[in-house]
Amino acid sequence: QGPGVLTCMEVDDHPMDHQYTPLDSTQHRQHGWTRQPDFLFARTDVVSPLLLAEIPYASATYVLGFAQRPAGGYQFVALLGLHPGENLFVDGAGRWLREYIPGYYRGYPFRILQGQQSGQTVYLLGFDQASGLYREHPDAEKADERFFDDAGELQPLTRKVVEFLQARTKSELRTQRAVDALDAAHLFEPWPLAIDVPDSSRALLTGLQRINQVALNALDATALQQLRDSGALAMAYAQLFCQPRL
Numbered sequence: 001q002g003p004g005v006l007t008c009m010e011v012d013d014h015p016m017d018h019q020y021t022p023l024d025s026t027q028h029r030q031h032g033w034t035r036q037p038d039f040l041f042a043r044t045d046v047v048s049p050l051l052l053a054e055i056p057y058a059s060a061t062y063v064l065g066f067a068q069r070p071a072g073g074y075q076f077v078a079l080l081g082l083h084p085g086e087n088l089f090v091d092g093a094g095r096w097l098r099e100y101i102p103g104y105y106r107g108y109p110f111r112i113l114q115g116q117q118s119g120q121t122v123y124l125l126g127f128d129q130a131s132g133l134y135r136e137h138p139d140a141e142k143a144d145e146r147f148f149d150d151a152g153e154l155q156p157l158t159r160k161v162v163e164f165l166q167a168r169t170k171s172e173l174r175t176q177r178a179v180d181a182l183d184a185a186h187l188f189e190p191w192p193l194a195i196d197v198p199d200s201s202r203a204l205l206t207g208l209q210r211i212n213q214v215a216l217n218a219l220d221a222t223a224l225q226q227l228r229d230s231g232a233l234a235m236a237y238a239q240l241f242c243q244p245r246l
Contacts, residue, residue: 020111020126025152032138032146033127036108038094039101041131044085046205047077048102051171052178052231055238057100063246064239065191066179066209074188074209076179076235078102079246082193083202107165109133125162178232185223187215187236195246210243211236 042048047067050058058064062078069075080087089097109131113124127134127147138144147158154162182188191210216236219227227233 018109018111018128019130020113021129022113022115022124022126023147025148029148029150029152030137030146032135032144033109033133034135034138034142034144036131036133039090039096039105040094041108042080042105043087043090043094045087046079046081046084048080049104049172050076050078050102050175051168052076052175052235053171054103055234058102059238059242061098061100062102062242064242066182066188066239068207068209074179074183076175079205079208082195082197082204084205103168107161107168110161110165112165112169125158125165174231175235178230178235181227181230181232182211182236185215185219185227185232187211189215193246211239213240216240 047065050062050064055064058078062080065077065079066074067077080089082088091097109128111126111128113126115122115124135144138146145157146155149155188209189212191208192206193204193208195204197204224233227236
């Protein structure tokens with residue numbers, strides 16, 4: 001396929017207020033971007049999508065749970081705050097306050113987009129036009145980067161981002177299958193955040209799900225093996241073990 005067209009799909013139900021535009025190797029050939037200087041773009045995110053592969057790293061810091069997807073069902077997430085519009089892991093200068101940063105943010109401001117072309121599904125590299133990082137006239141002296149070279153091929157750094165997003169997308173699909181397996185096994189239960197907070201007038205985050213440990217312990221050997229093989233069992237125990245971190 002042509003430059004910038006990818007053979008993978010977007011799995012991104014996280015409701016962030018962005019304006020992703022597909023990059024075209026002709027229209028945007030001379031255009032580029034500057035690197036993200038901080039994480040202020042994530043300061044209002046109260047949850048972040050998380051992957052199975054991130055469990056060993058994220059479970060040491062974050063509370064894990066399951067949030068509703070706009071398209072239906074649930075997704076695996078890390079809690080970043082307790083109130084809607086609040087991310088406790090980003091300070092006023094845009095610094096991430098813990099060592100491990102969820103992979104969801106490490107590809108920003110790029111995203112893989114799914115579209116239609118001549119009746120066929122195509123996958124495009126998108127860029128967040130609302131990020132403030134887009135450059136119509138990239139300046140190498142300011143460390144700006146072009147998306148494409150003069151021949152319309154992806155520049156090395158852009159290609160590296162693409163490879164990261166492709167690998168992430170494969171893991172997103174496996175992660176979602178594990179979440180769906182937990183849901184099909186009826187292991188989710190509503191998770192009200194019944195905790196004391198400094199400002200009781202502010203509404204706590206709602207709509208979360210957690211693992212029902214009684215239901216998990218009641219599963220037979222066959223069901224447990226199926227969850228183990230999909231990675232869902234590791235996800236379930238990670239969620240259970242991190243709950244005291246609230």
